[in-house]
Amino acid sequence: MIHLTLFLAFAKIGLFSFGGGYAILAMIQQEVVLRYNWLSPSQFADVVAISQMTPGPIAINAATFIGYRQAGVTGSLVATLGVIFPSLLLMLVITLSYLRLRRLAWFQNIFAKLRWLSLGLIGAAMILISRGAFTDWFSVAVFVVCLAVYWRWRSNPLYILLGAAVVGIILG
Amino acid sequence: MRKSLPAIFLTFFKIGAFTIGGAYAMLPLIKREVVEKRQWITDLEFRDGLAAAQSCPGPIAINISVYIGLHLARGWGMLAAVLGTVLPSTITILAIAALFDRYAELAVVRKAFHALKPAVVALIAVPLIQMARQANLGWSNAWVPVVAMFLVGVTGVSPIWLILAMILFAVLQSLWQQRRQS
Numbered sequence: 001m002i003h004l005t006l007f008l009a010f011a012k013i014g015l016f017s018f019g020g021g022y023a024i025l026a027m028i029q030q031e032v033v034l035r036y037n038w039l040s041p042s043q044f045a046d047v048v049a050i051s052q053m054t055p056g057p058i059a060i061n062a063a064t065f066i067g068y069r070q071a072g073v074t075g076s077l078v079a080t081l082g083v084i085f086p087s088l089l090l091m092l093v094i095t096l097s098y099l100r101l102r103r104l105a106w107f108q109n110i111f112a113k114l115r116w117l118s119l120g121l122i123g124a125a126m127i128l129i130s131r132g133a134f135t136d137w138f139s140v141a142v143f144v145v146c147l148a149v150y151w152r153w154r155s156n157p158l159y160i161l162l163g164a165a166v167v168g169i170i171l172g
Numbered sequence: 173m174r175k176s177l178p179a180i181f182l183t184f185f186k187i188g189a190f191t192i193g194g195a196y197a198m199l200p201l202i203k204r205e206v207v208e209k210r211q212w213i214t215d216l217e218f219r220d221g222l223a224a225a226q227s228c229p230g231p232i233a234i235n236i237s238v239y240i241g242l243h244l245a246r247g248w249g250m251l252a253a254v255l256g257t258v259l260p261s262t263i264t265i266l267a268i269a270a271l272f273d274r275y276a277e278l279a280v281v282r283k284a285f286h287a288l289k290p291a292v293v294a295l296i297a298v299p300l301i302q303m304a305r306q307a308n309l310g311w312s313n314a315w316v317p318v319v320a321m322f323l324v325g326v327t328g329v330s331p332i333w334l335i336l337a338m339i340l341f342a343v344l345q346s347l348w349q350q351r352r353q354s
Contacts (some may be wrong), residue, residue, distance in 0.1 A: 016332050020232035021295050026324050029333045034328055041290075046276075049288040050268055050318060052295060055189050056261020057198075057231035064265040069273075073266065080262055087230030090236035092250075098224040107348035111227055113342040116313055117334055119304055120320025125334030128295045133289035142287045146294035157295050158192050161288055168287025170281055 002071045003078045009036060010063045010082030019118035024059050025125035033128070038066050042132035053161050059083050096137060138172060175212060175244040177252045183210065184256025191233075196284055198233045206240055213243055233257055 009031045017024035023049065032038045039047065060080060067079030093159035094101070101107045133139055146160055183205055191198040199222065207218050221243075227236035234254060241253030275281050304317070316338075323329040 012332075014230045014334055017229055017231070018335065020226070022299070024231070025296075030324070030328075030330050030332075045289040046285050049285060049292045050265070051342045052292060053192065054261065054264045054268065055234045056258070056264070059231045060234070060258055060261045061265050064262045065269045065272075068266055068269040069314050076262065076266060076269070080258060084230065084234050084258065087228065087234045088238060088250070088254065090228050090230065091225070091235050092242070093307055094224045094228050095221070095242055098220070098227070102223070105350065106343045109342040110339050113307070113316075113338050113345075114335065115307065116309070116316040117320050117338045119300065119307060119309075120317035120334075121324060121331055122296060122303070123299045123317060123321035124323075124325030124331075125294055126300065127321065129289070129296070130293055133293050139290040140287060143290035143294050145281065146291040147297055150294055150298045160295065161291055164287040164291035165284040168283045168285070172283035172286045 003075060005036070006067050006070060006075055006079045007082040010067075010079045011085050013059060013063075014083040018114050019121075021058060022122045022125055023118035026121040026128070026141075028059065028127060029128045032062070032066055038070060041128060045129045045132035048129060049161065050090050052157055060121070066156040144165065175249065177245060177248055180241060180244055180249055181252040181256045184241075184253045185259060186256075188233075188257040189260035199236070202233075202236060202240070213240060217243065 013024070013027050013031055017027050029044055030095045033041055033044050047062055047065050048058070050065070054061060060083060063079040063083040064076045067076035069075075069104070071078070142149070142164055146164060149155060149163075150160055187198060187201050187205055191201055203218055206212050207215055213221075218240075221236055221239035225232050225239060228235045237253040238250050238255040241250035243249070245252070293351060309317070320331075321333050323334065324331055
């Protein structure tokens with residue numbers, strides 16, 4: 001039963017995630033934290049941090065992690081299959097018909113409008129992760145320093161995270 | 173021309189294993205491996221596939237793997253490419269998930285994550301600000317992301333309803349404009 005729930009929840013996440021990357025986070029959070037309580041907001045922030053330091057798309061990482069915690073290795077496989085299932089089906093259709101669809105005004109307009117929306121969804125993901133992230137002044141200080149460093153030098157996110165982890169271990 | 177499935181699988185496995193930080197880190201590497209180094213598809217085909225992958229729901233890295241795999245060896249090529257992209261991520265996360273509960277309460281791990289979480293917020297904030305600047309937002313449309321951010325982030329409305337409403341709005345708007353023009 002939990003396997004079916006995992007598959008359906010992650011298929012839903014795959015189906016309603018537009019724009020990739022951070023825009024998917026709001027959708028994952030909606031299902032995993034708010035609806036099924038598989039993770040607390042703080043644990044969700046942990047998973048996002050882990051995803052940023054490991055290979056692969058964030059939705060796949062989240063599916064594997066949560067699937068494993070809910071139902072072991074089979075759970076992780078089912079959740080991962082769920083999240084890629086809509087991609088497999090829809091990309092098949094789109095690959096075969098996209099060049100024709102792309103000329104239609106209403107089809108283009110959908111993606112122009114969804115782009116506005118995905119900005120809001122990324123913002124929402126940021127708010128939701130902040131709830132688990134900002135627990136004291138130390139975390140606010142880490143945020144400000146990382147923001148400044150990333151803004152100024154556009155360093156590889158991996159280095160920023162490794163730096164933050166080291167600072168946390170020494171000073172936290 | 174059909175390509176061998178092990179070659180497709182290994183190429184995408186390599187791409188999946190060496191890209192940290194999601195699809196936007198992955199795309200240049202996919203292009204280098206598949207278009208420039210192996211010349212499996214042309215630059216134009218890659219750009220068409222990228223546009224399709226960004227339009228389709230789901231992780232962009234998976235979508236582009238489906239497209240390229242289909243191009244190279246139809247259905248089996250698609251499966252080989254997707255499996256290659258997903259496996260490095262699945263193996264790594266399985267290992268971490270198996271260890272996570274045992275080590276999550278260690279002081280050193282807790283301290284590291286205490287600082288990692290606000291760092292992740294910063295990593296999201298910077299591209300968000302950049303995207304907002306590039307999106308040509310004005311008074312007529314800037315309310316859309318602001319309202320969406322509030323509804324989803326604060327009141328907990330599901331993104332699904334906003335996405336469906338936005339699709340409906342976009343289609344109706346286009347139809348209305350077409351009618352007015354004709």
